[in-house]
Amino acid sequence: MDDLSHLQHRLERILSAKNNGSELRRTLTGANPADLAVVLVRMRPEERLALFRQLPASEAAALLQTLPDHAVADIVAGLPIDLAADLLEKMPGDDQADILARLTQSKEEEILRAMSPEDAAEVERLLSFPPDSAGGLMVTEFLAYPEDWTVDDVIEDLRSHADEYARYEVQYVYTIDPDGRLVGVLRLRDLLMAPRGTQIAALAIRPPLAVPTSATIQQLRQTFQQRPLFGLPVVDEQGRLLGVVRRTDVEQAASEETGRTFLRLVGILTGEELRTDPLNKRLLGRSVWLVTNLTLDLLAASVIAMYQDVLTAVISLAVFLPIISDMGGNAGMQSVAVTVRELAMGLIRTGDARFVIMRELPLGVAAGAVLAFFGAGVAYIWTGELGVGFVFATALLLNTIWSVLVGATLPLFLSRVGLDPALVSGPVLTTLTDIFGFFVALELARQVFVASA
Amino acid sequence: MDDLSHLQHRLERILSAKNNGSELRRTLTGANPADLAVVLVRMRPEERLALFRQLPASEAAALLQTLPDHAVADIVAGLPIDLAADLLEKMPGDDQADILARLTQSKEEEILRAMSPEDAAEVERLLSFPPDSAGGLMVTEFLAYPEDWTVDDVIEDLRSHADEYARYEVQYVYTIDPDGRLVGVLRLRDLLMAPRGTQIAALAIRPPLAVPTSATIQQLRQTFQQRPLFGLPVVDEQGRLLGVVRRTDVEQAASEETGRTFLRLVGILTGEELRTDPLNKRLLGRSVWLVTNLTLDLLAASVIAMYQDVLTAVISLAVFLPIISDMGGNAGMQSVAVTVRELAMGLIRTGDARFVIMRELPLGVAAGAVLAFFGAGVAYIWTGELGVGFVFATALLLNTIWSVLVGATLPLFLSRVGLDPALVSGPVLTTLTDIFGFFVALELARQVFVASA
Numbered sequence: 064m065d066d067l068s069h070l071q072h073r074l075e076r077i078l079s080a081k082n083n084g085s086e087l088r089r090t091l092t093g094a095n096p097a098d099l100a101v102v103l104v105r106m107r108p109e110e111r112l113a114l115f116r117q118l119p120a121s122e123a124a125a126l127l128q129t130l131p132d133h134a135v136a137d138i139v140a141g142l143p144i145d146l147a148a149d150l151l152e153k154m155p156g157d158d159q160a161d162i163l164a165r166l167t168q169s170k171e172e173e174i175l176r177a178m179s180p181e182d183a184a185e186v187e188r189l190l191s192f193p194p195d196s197a198g199g200l201m202v203t204e205f206l207a208y209p210e211d212w213t214v215d216d217v218i219e220d221l222r223s224h225a226d227e228y229a230r231y232e233v234q235y236v237y238t239i240d241p242d243g244r245l246v247g248v249l250r251l252r253d254l255l256m257a258p259r260g261t262q263i264a265a266l267a268i269r270p271p272l273a274v275p276t277s278a279t280i281q282q283l284r285q286t287f288q289q290r291p292l293f294g295l296p297v298v299d300e301q302g303r304l305l306g307v308v309r310r311t312d313v314e315q316a317a318s319e320e321t322g323r324t325f326l327r328l329v330g331i332l333t334g335e336e337l338r339t340d341p342l343n344k345r346l347l348g349r350s351v352w353l354v355t356n357l358t359l360d361l362l363a364a365s366v367i368a369m370y371q372d373v374l375t376a377v378i379s380l381a382v383f384l385p386i387i388s389d390m391g392g393n394a395g396m397q398s399v400a401v402t403v404r405e406l407a408m409g410l411i412r413t414g415d416a417r418f419v420i421m422r423e424l425p426l427g428v429a430a431g432a433v434l435a436f437f438g439a440g441v442a443y444i445w446t447g448e449l450g451v452g453f454v455f456a457t458a459l460l461l462n463t464i465w466s467v468l469v470g471a472t473l474p475l476f477l478s479r480v481g482l483d484p485a486l487v488s489g490p491v492l493t494t495l496t497d498i499f500g501f502f503v504a505l506e507l508a509r510q511v512f513v514a515s516a
Numbered sequence: 517m518d519d520l521s522h523l524q525h526r527l528e529r530i531l532s533a534k535n536n537g538s539e540l541r542r543t544l545t546g547a548n549p550a551d552l553a554v555v556l557v558r559m560r561p562e563e564r565l566a567l568f569r570q571l572p573a574s575e576a577a578a579l580l581q582t583l584p585d586h587a588v589a590d591i592v593a594g595l596p597i598d599l600a601a602d603l604l605e606k607m608p609g610d611d612q613a614d615i616l617a618r619l620t621q622s623k624e625e626e627i628l629r630a631m632s633p634e635d636a637a638e639v640e641r642l643l644s645f646p647p648d649s650a651g652g653l654m655v656t657e658f659l660a661y662p663e664d665w666t667v668d669d670v671i672e673d674l675r676s677h678a679d680e681y682a683r684y685e686v687q688y689v690y691t692i693d694p695d696g697r698l699v700g701v702l703r704l705r706d707l708l709m710a711p712r713g714t715q716i717a718a719l720a721i722r723p724p725l726a727v728p729t730s731a732t733i734q735q736l737r738q739t740f741q742q743r744p745l746f747g748l749p750v751v752d753e754q755g756r757l758l759g760v761v762r763r764t765d766v767e768q769a770a771s772e773e774t775g776r777t778f779l780r781l782v783g784i785l786t787g788e789e790l791r792t793d794p795l796n797k798r799l800l801g802r803s804v805w806l807v808t809n810l811t812l813d814l815l816a817a818s819v820i821a822m823y824q825d826v827l828t829a830v831i832s833l834a835v836f837l838p839i840i841s842d843m844g845g846n847a848g849m850q851s852v853a854v855t856v857r858e859l860a861m862g863l864i865r866t867g868d869a870r871f872v873i874m875r876e877l878p879l880g881v882a883a884g885a886v887l888a889f890f891g892a893g894v895a896y897i898w899t900g901e902l903g904v905g906f907v908f909a910t911a912l913l914l915n916t917i918w919s920v921l922v923g924a925t926l927p928l929f930l931s932r933v934g935l936d937p938a939l940v941s942g943p944v945l946t947t948l949t950d951i952f953g954f955f956v957a958l959e960l961a962r963q964v965f966v967a968s969a
Contacts, residue, residue: 067865096739101862255704289581317771318770321775325778329782350883356843361898368898378824385954389809397802
């Protein structure tokens with residue numbers, strides 16, 4: 064905290080002094096990147112504007128890129144159009160597209176108009192692909208040469224465009240035919256080790272492994288896991304080279320997707336709330352989810368309302384009903400989480416319900432038995448009534464089995480019908496487990512206490 | 517599913533025929549990597565053994581690396597020691613260490629003894645660092661040369677060791693002093709573009725950006741986000757070059773950590789259950805969590821037991837208590853998830869409770885008001901009693917505020933005292949919100965219904 068507030072105050076002082084570019088840059092360079100990200104995301108918009116005005120665009124862009132995309136989009140949306148366009152142009156093409164895709168249509172168009180026509184055209188092409196596909200993830204900066212070039216031709220080209228290529232992060236050089244179709248690939252080190260005068264066609268691996276623009280993160284990840292490659296060329300339907308998707312971008316996208324899934328599963332609808340986001344945006348996202356849950360809870364609780372006679376007869380059941388509800392949710396969410404993760408890893412498919420049930424059933428029976436044994440003991444000691452212990456234990460056992468089976472298969476079903484399992488599983492699960500658990504407990508109690516009375 | 521079972525049957529047939537190496541390899545090469553991973557993880561151990569026996573070790577290792585580390589560890593643990601050592605030696609050093617760290621001490625030692633002495637020494641050194649630090653993530657395969665070497669010397673070395681270096685994924689060449697201390701760094705393309713005969717000292721950037729072995733994933737990630745680098749050299753306290761931590765390994769480790777956090781938050785203790793894991797291991801992990809929750813639920817429900825007179829007077833409250841409990845948990849978990857994520861991203865620190873409360877309080881009040889308004893309406897229409905509507909609404913309002921504040925700050929407190937927020941937040945949160953919610957609802961009901969009666 065001390066370092067943080069120190070950095071914050073220093074920046075505030077420098078920014079209020081104006082025209083203090085060199086001290087500002089010294090402070091930024093010297094600061095811990097983690098602290099800088101925190102200070103940046105918590106700054107007031109006018110301070111941030113002052114900061115970006117005093118920094119070279121490339122440094123401001125590098126600073127922004129330490130923040131999550133949606134926070135960058137919020138910041139960029141608040142900047143003057145020209146400054147926003149300048150900053151974006153200093154970022155890699157795929158990041159430009161990610162950020163623009165999060166702005167309003169009109170803002171996006173304004174910024175594109177303020178960018179250089181080539182950059183704008185490039186980004187618009189990237190924007191035409193889904194963000195989590197090879198097309199959306201690829202960078203369009205790559206090196207491709209005709210097959211009949213020699214090693215010397217290529218080195219000469221590299222030398223004469225050194226400044227431009229500096230931001231390309233070149234790993235591979237591609238060979239293409241006159242129509243731009245990908246023919247081969249060679250590594251930089253192959254160029255280095257080859258005798259001068261060699262034609263690059265003789266060094267290239269052909270045909271190279273390439274992916275279509277539609278390849279998913281999961282497919283890309285698995286390909287990279289099997290092969291020690293830094294990037295994969297992306298081609299269109301005619302085999303023309305469009306860009307390169309880098310391993311590191313795929314890993315980052317996968318990491319962000321896992322984070323979003325995790326937040327959605329517990330009710331952050333967009334999957335990306337930060338506390339520095341605007342209050343109304345945060346409130347809307349959370350409330351929609353909470354009201355949905357409340358509605359479903361009321362639906363489930365109506366089962367209890369139908370058994371008021373049983374409750375009046377065995378008032379101690381009121382103590383155990385919230386526990387049955389909570390434990391059903393807990394056991395079910397464990398299973399939901401494992402299924403959601405296995406789906407994301409590609410280790411199960413939506414048609415694998417039978418496999419999942421076979422693996423989950425013994426677990427549900429065993430875990431349910433453990434809970435029933437423990438719960439029956441406590442309930443009996445507490446209430447002194449064997450009947451309550453029996454009802455509570457049986458409800459825990461059956462509801463645990465039901466919950467793990469529903470939890471394990473629900474995400475498969477939701478995926479199949481095109482709903483996001485992370486978002487929908489939780490509320491549907493708890494409703495189904497509440498209704499089942501309340502019904503089992505109250506109906507059993509009626510048999511044991513009311514019917515026999 | 518069709519492709520999957522087709523592949524599975526084909527592999528079974530080939531494996532049962534023995535000595536069918538070429539058909540096996542053709543099948544594996546032709547198969548979709550995602551399908552292969554699924555089939556591999558679901559195979560019976562003896563089938564897997566047959567598969568690995570017929571494959572060259574490097575291909576078997578590549579196949580294994582598509583699976584999560586803990587699944588690979590389980591598989592490796594079941595293989596004969598020699599085969600296990602052969603497979604591990606074909607993986608990068610950091611992966612070897614990750615997998616060995618998951619085996620029993622005796623298994624680890626047996627496998628290390630079966631490996632070549634150099635590889636074993638390398639891995640033992642990596643094992644001495646925490647797995648999620650720069651030391652644990654780095655690869656020890658890198659290219660470092662004395663400063664006075666020329667470009668030609670380096671290229672000659674690259675050429676004469678081409679086979680060995682092929683698996684190095686070289687991006688940078690480092691210059692070192694006679695004591696092995698890191699002095700400078702140059703990119704492969706700098707070598708390519710330099711005139712022959714140049715000393716590499718003249719091309720190197722010095723001093724290069726380097727990290728200590730103790731750097732965390734979060735620190736590494738932020739450094740990589742700010743700078744377009746493929747790898748960072750890792751040095752010891754004397755500045756000696758020990759290895760290189762690659763951007764892609766950092767992204768992958770961060771992604772895995774997010775996945776583990778997500779599973780732990782909903783009660784998968786190890787953070788990495790797969791349905792193909794052994795049943796007893798899965799059962800133990802899930803039951804411990806469920807029994808803990810049941811115990812805490814019983815504790816919270818004892819509040820209800822103290823108010824049996826109130827419940828008897830207003831039996832319809834039994835319908836609303838599970839809802840108050842569930843909604844408190846829901847609202848609180850949203851806040852827990854946002855805090856856990858912001859902590860992981862480094863955007864809040866454990867000392868930021870005040871900042872978090874200031875941002876969370878207005879949200880809690882507003883979300884609570886929405887729920888109270890909606891809940892009061894439904895409760896009144898349902899029961900026809902204004903008093904029940906009032907009690908339910910007030911309990912929802914106050915409990916939502918309490919829940920978001922507890923949820924938002926609890927992970928900070930837990931981190932501070934050295935507990936894993938992902939693991940401990942959920943049960944502690946629901947206990948605290950249940951006790952508060954039950955108490956508010958029942959005490960209010962006593963005032964409204966019992967005291968006035």
